[in-house]
Amino acid sequence: MPELCSACATMGFTTPTPIQREAIPNALRDRDLIGLAQTGSGKTAAFSLPILQALWKNPSRFFACVLSPTRELAYQIAEQITSLGADIGVRCVVIVGGMSMMDQALALSKNPHIVIGTPGRLIDHLENTKGFSLKTLKYLVLDEADRLLDMDFGPAIEKLLKAIPRERHTYLFSATMTTKVEKLQKASLKNPYKVEIATKYSTVANLLQYYMFIPFKHKELYLAYLLSSGTHRSTILFTYTATTAQKLSLMLRHLGFRATCLYGTLSQPKRLAALEKFKSGERSLLVATDVASRGLDIPSVDLVVNYDVPQSSKDYIHRAGRTARAGRAGKCVTLVSQYDIEWYQRIEYALQKKLDAFPVESKTAVMALAGRVNEALKVAQLQLKEEAQDRKEGNDHSALRLSTRR
Amino acid sequence: MQLNHDVIRKASARAKARRHLGTLQAQFFAWLSSYKNIYYPNQTLENRKTLVRTYCLHAMRHIWQSRQTLLENNAALEQAQAAAKESKGMVPDALVESCRDQGFTRPRVLILVPMKNAALPIFQNLVKLVRATQVENKNRVEEDFQGPSPEEDEVDWSTKPADHTAFFKGNTGDAFRVGIRIGKKTMHYYSPFYNSDILVCSPLGLRTIIGVEGDRKRESDFLSSIEMVIVDDMQTMMMQNMDHLQIILQSLNKQPREDHGCDISRLAPRFTEGVWPSLCQTVFIGAFSTPMMQHLFKQHAQSVAGTIRVQPTYDGVMNLATTAGSQAFRRIATTSLAESEEARFAFFTGKVMAHLSNSVDITDHVVLFIPSYLDFLRVRAWCKEQSVNFQSLHEYSKPGAIVRARRAFLRGECHFLLVTERYYFYHRLAVRNVHKIVFYALPETPQFYPEWLDAARPPPGVKPQIDPATGEPSLQAFKSAMGHNATILFTRYDRLRLERIVGTERAHQMLTAASDSVIFST
Numbered sequence: 020m021p022e023l024c025s026a027c028a029t030m031g032f033t034t035p036t037p038i039q040r041e042a043i044p045n046a047l048r049d050r051d052l053i054g055l056a057q058t059g060s061g062k063t064a065a066f067s068l069p070i071l072q073a074l075w076k077n078p079s080r081f082f083a084c085v086l087s088p089t090r091e092l093a094y095q096i097a098e099q100i101t102s103l104g105a106d107i108g109v110r111c112v113v114i115v116g117g118m119s120m121m122d123q124a125l126a127l128s129k130n131p132h133i134v135i136g137t138p139g140r141l142i143d144h145l146e147n148t149k150g151f152s153l154k155t156l157k158y159l160v161l162d163e164a165d166r167l168l169d170m171d172f173g174p175a176i177e178k179l180l181k182a183i184p185r186e187r188h189t190y191l192f193s194a195t196m197t198t199k200v201e202k203l204q205k206a207s208l209k210n211p212y213k214v215e216i217a218t219k220y221s222t223v224a225n226l227l228q229y230y231m232f233i234p235f236k237h238k239e240l241y242l243a244y245l246l247s248s249g250t251h252r253s254t255i256l257f258t259y260t261a262t263t264a265q266k267l268s269l270m271l272r273h274l275g276f277r278a279t280c281l282y283g284t285l286s287q288p289k290r291l292a293a294l295e296k297f298k299s300g301e302r303s304l305l306v307a308t309d310v311a312s313r314g315l316d317i318p319s320v321d322l323v324v325n326y327d328v329p330q331s332s333k334d335y336i337h338r339a340g341r342t343a344r345a346g347r348a349g350k351c352v353t354l355v356s357q358y359d360i361e362w363y364q365r366i367e368y369a370l371q372k373k374l375d376a377f378p379v380e381s382k383t384a385v386m387a388l389a390g391r392v393n394e395a396l397k398v399a400q401l402q403l404k405e406e407a408q409d410r411k412e413g414n415d416h417s418a419l420r421l422s423t424r425r
Numbered sequence: 426m427q428l429n430h431d432v433i434r435k436a437s438a439r440a441k442a443r444r445h446l447g448t449l450q451a452q453f454f455a456w457l458s459s460y461k462n463i464y465y466p467n468q469t470l471e472n473r474k475t476l477v478r479t480y481c482l483h484a485m486r487h488i489w490q491s492r493q494t495l496l497e498n499n500a501a502l503e504q505a506q507a508a509a510k511e512s513k514g515m516v517p518d519a520l521v522e523s524c525r526d527q528g529f530t531r532p533r534v535l536i537l538v539p540m541k542n543a544a545l546p547i548f549q550n551l552v553k554l555v556r557a558t559q560v561e562n563k564n565r566v567e568e569d570f571q572g573p574s575p576e577e578d579e580v581d582w583s584t585k586p587a588d589h590t591a592f593f594k595g596n597t598g599d600a601f602r603v604g605i606r607i608g609k610k611t612m613h614y615y616s617p618f619y620n621s622d623i624l625v626c627s628p629l630g631l632r633t634i635i636g637v638e639g640d641r642k643r644e645s646d647f648l649s650s651i652e653m654v655i656v657d658d659m660q661t662m663m664m665q666n667m668d669h670l671q672i673i674l675q676s677l678n679k680q681p682r683e684d685h686g687c688d689i690s691r692l693a694p695r696f697t698e699g700v701w702p703s704l705c706q707t708v709f710i711g712a713f714s715t716p717m718m719q720h721l722f723k724q725h726a727q728s729v730a731g732t733i734r735v736q737p738t739y740d741g742v743m744n745l746a747t748t749a750g751s752q753a754f755r756r757i758a759t760t761s762l763a764e765s766e767e768a769r770f771a772f773f774t775g776k777v778m779a780h781l782s783n784s785v786d787i788t789d790h791v792v793l794f795i796p797s798y799l800d801f802l803r804v805r806a807w808c809k810e811q812s813v814n815f816q817s818l819h820e821y822s823k824p825g826a827i828v829r830a831r832r833a834f835l836r837g838e839c840h841f842l843l844v845t846e847r848y849y850f851y852h853r854l855a856v857r858n859v860h861k862i863v864f865y866a867l868p869e870t871p872q873f874y875p876e877w878l879d880a881a882r883p884p885p886g887v888k889p890q891i892d893p894a895t896g897e898p899s900l901q902a903f904k905s906a907m908g909h910n911a912t913i914l915f916t917r918y919d920r921l922r923l924e925r926i927v928g929t930e931r932a933h934q935m936l937t938a939a940s941d942s943v944i945f946s947t
Contacts, residue, residue, distance in 0.1 A: 079518065080518065119682075120683070120684065121680065121681060121682060121683060121684055122680075124684050124687075124689050125680065125689075125692075125696075125697065127689055128689035128690070128692045128696075128697045129697045129698075130522075147684075148684060148689055149684070149686055149687065149688040149689065149690075150687075150688035150689040150690030150691060150692075151689055151690070154515065155515065155518075
C-alpha cells in the first residue's frame with residue numbers, strides 16, 4: 020500500500036526487523052498472532068501496519084483497541100500509530116488513568132478508529148460512559164501481555180473480552196512467556212501463528228553489560244563516579260523505590276547533572292512532562308522506578324544504570340532493553356553491593372553469561388569525590404524532609420486559605 | 426396562472442399571520458427565528474408584553490423542534506435496534522451518525538430576568554403555549570412569585586410614575602431560579618436543572634449556584650449546552666449587580682466537568698467538534714443602551730448567524746418638564762475615557778461647587794444628583810473634607826437614615842443633598858423644597874431628568890426685580906439672581922445618556938459644537 024510505504028520511509032523504516040518480517044505477512048493473511056520478542060525489536064510497527072492496512076480497506080469507528088500496561092507506553096504507541104497512519108488519516112485516542120474522564124469521553128464521541136489504553140480506565144469508560152461500546156471492534160492487541168497480567172489487570176481484561184465481539188483478530192505480544200500468558204492466549208486467540216524471535220532470557224548483542232562490585236556504604240560515591248566517568252548523551256537510572264529515586268535525582272542535580280525523575284505516584288501530567296523533558300534532551304538523566312522499565316522507546320539512551328539490583332531476571336532484561344535499541348550501541352551497569360550478591364547471581368544464571376566488572380581507575384579517584392557527594396546527599400535529604408513537612412503544612416495552608424476566602 | 430395564484434395565496438396567508446401577530450411581534454419574531462444575536466434597547470412600557478410573548482413563542486418553538494427531532498431519532502434507533510437483534514446484525518453506522526442530536530446536558534434555553542414580577546408573565550405565556558393539561562408545582566410557583574395583596578401592599582402606587590409601577594408592582598424578589606421541563610402536554614416547574622428544558626432565573630439566583638473559583642460546592646455544568654440565552658429588562662439589571670450577569674455569561678457553554686449521564690453516541694457534531702459556543706443565540710432586551718451592556722453583548726454574543734442591533738433615535742424628554750427654568754449644560758473637555766472621571770471631578774469641585782458656595786444666599790437647597798455610587802463616595806469624601814453642610818441618600822441608606830436626611834433637607838438644616846441614581850430608582854420619592862439641582866452626570870434612565878427638573882423650583886423669597894425703564898420684571902436681573910435651576914455636567918463619553926434626554930440630533934450638536942456650554946430656558 021503506497022500510503023503506508025511512504026509513511027514507513029519518512030519514519031526511517033527501510034528494512035523490516037525479524038519480528039516484522041515474520042508477523043506482518045501472517046497478519047495480512049488474517050491470522051491471529053502471538054509475538055514473543057525482545058524489547059526494541061519493532062513490535063509496535065509489526066501490529067500497527069496490518070491493522071492500518073485493514074482499516075484503509077474498510078474504515079469504521081472503533082476499529083482496533085490496543086491495551087498497554089503503562090500510561091507512558093500507551094502514549095508512545097499512539098504516537099507511532101498516528102505517524103504511521105498520518106497519510107491515511109487515522110484517528111487515535113488514548114484512554115489512560117489520571118486524565119479527565121470528560122475529556123476522554125469527548126474524544127471517544129468523535130468516533131476514533133483506534134483506541135489505545137490501559138485496561139482499568141477503558142473498563143471504567145465501558146461501564147460508565149453512556150453510548151460508548153466496542154461492539155464494532157475488529158482488532159484487539161495485547162501489548163506486553165506478561166506485564167498486563169502481572170499488574171493485576173487480569174479481571175479487567177476478562178471483562179473487556181466479554182464486551183467485545185468474538186469475531187475479531189487478536190494479537191498478543193509479550194517479551195516473556197509465562198503460564199498466565201499462556202492461559203490468556205487460550206482464552207482469547209484462535210489458531211494463532213506464533214512468532215518467536217529470541218530465546219527466553221536474553222539481551223541484544225550490541226549491549227555491553229557490566230557490574231560494579233562496591234561497598235554499600237559508598238554506593239552514592241560510585242554512582243557519581245560512574246556517571247562522570249564517561250561521556251553519555253542520555254542515561255536512565257533505575258531504583259527500587261520512589262523515595263530513592265527522588266533523593267538521588269535531587270542529589271545529582273546538586274552535583275550538576277541535569278536530572279529528572281519518574282515514578283508511579285507522580286500525577287499523570289507530571290509523569291508526561293518529565294518524560295517529555297528527557298526525550299527532548301532538555302534533561303540528560305532520568306531517575307526512575309520500574310514504571311519506566313518497559314516499552315519506552317527513547318533511542319538516544321546509551322547508558323542504563325541499575326542502582327538497585329533488579330528483583331528478577333525479567334526486570335533486568337527490560338531495564339537493559341531501554342538502551343541499545345534498534346541497532347544502536349549501549350551500556351548497562353549494575354551496582355552490586357555486598358548484600359545483593361545472591362540476587363545478582365540469579366540474574367547471571369538466568370542470562371547464562373558472566374558479566375565483566377566495570378573498569379574503575381583507582382579507589383582514590385572515587386574517594387576524591389567523597390566531600391562533594393556527601394554534601395549534596397545531605398542537602399538532598401534535607402530538601403526531601405522539608406518537602407514532606409511542607410506537604411503536611413501545605414494541606415493546612417490550603418484549608419486556611421479556603422476558610423479565609425469564605 | 427396556477428403559479429401566480431399560489432404566490433398570491435401564500436402572500437395573503439403571510440399578511441394574515443402578520444396582522445394576527447401585530448407588526449412588532451412579526452418583526453421581532455422574524456429576527457428571533459433567524460437565530461441571530463439581537464440587541465434591542467427599545468423596550469417600552471407599551472411593547473414590553475409583546476416582546477415577552479414573542480420570545481416565549483420562539484423559545485417554545487425551539488424546544489419543540491428539538492424535542493420532535495429527538496423523539497423521531499429515538500424511534501428510528503429503537504426500530505433499527507430491534508431489526509438488528511432479529512437479523513443478529515449491527516445498527517448501521519450511518520443511522521447512528523444521523524441521530525446525533527443532543528448536547529452535554531438537557532437545558533437549551535436560559536431566560537434571565539431581574540425580578541420575580543418579570544418572571545411571572547413568562548410562566549403564563551409558556552403555560553398558554555404548551556396548552557398543558559397538567560402543570561406540576563403550579564401552586565408552588567404561584568405562591569413563590571405572587572406579589573403582596575392590595576391590602577398588604579405598603580406602597581401607594583397612585584403616587585408613582587407608570588414605569589416605576591410596571592417594574593416594581595408585585596413580587597420584587599431578586600433571587601430565584603426555576604427549571605422547567607416541557608412534555609407533550611405537560612409542564613413541570615422546579616424540575617431538577619439537569620432534567621429541564623428552560624431555565625428562568627435572576628442573575629443573583631443563578632450566580633449563587635455557579636459560585637466563584639475556590640468554592641467547594643459550585644455547579645455550572647448545566648449551562649454547558651445552552652442554545653439560546655435571553656436577557657430581559659436589562660435596565661433593571663443595571664441597577665442590580667452587573668457582575669452576576671457577566672459571570673453567568675462567562676460560564677455559559679463550557680465543557681462540563683462531569684458527563685451527567687450524557688450519551689456520547691448521541692452527542693451532536695457541533696459538540697464533538699467544539700464549535701457549539703458560537704452557535705448560541707444571545708438576545709438582550711432593555712429600555713435603553715449603556716456602554717456596559719454594549720460591552721457585554723459584544724463580548725458574549727458569539728453566534729455565527731450574525732447580529733441585529735437596534736439603534737433607536739430619540740426626541741428627548743426635555744419637554745416633559747412642566748416647570749419653567751433654565752438648564753445649563755456644561756461640556757467637560759477630555760481626551761480619554763480614563764481621564765474623564767478626573768476631569769469631571771475637577772470641574773465639579775473647582776467650578777460648580779466654588780460658584781455655588783460664593784452665592785451663599787440662594788444655595789439653601791441644592792440637590793447633587795450623582796448617578797454612580799463610586800462617584801458619590803468620592804464627592805461625599807470631598808464634601809466632608811471641605812465641611813460642606815450636607816445629607817445623602819444612596820442605595821445603602823437605611824430607611825431611618827432616609828427619613829432623617831429628607832427631613833433635614835426639607836427644613837433647611839442642610840444646604841446640600843447628595844442623591845444617587847440607584848437610590849432614586851428603587852425609592853422614586855420626590856424631594857420637596859429643592860431650589861437648584863446639579864447633575865454630576867446625567868442619569869441613565871431618561872425619565873429621571875424631567876422629574877428632578879420639576880422638583881427644582883425657585884425659593885419663594887426671591888422676587889423678580891422690576892426693571893425701572895419698562896416697569897416690567899426684568900428677565901435678565903431675575904436670571905442673574907437665580908443662576909440656573911439646573912446645571913448638568915457631561916463629557917463626550919456620555920453620548921448615549923445625553924441623546925436620550927436632549928434628543929439624538931441635539932446631542933450630536935452639543936457634542937460637536939465649538940462652545941462647551943449650552944443653556945436652555947423654558
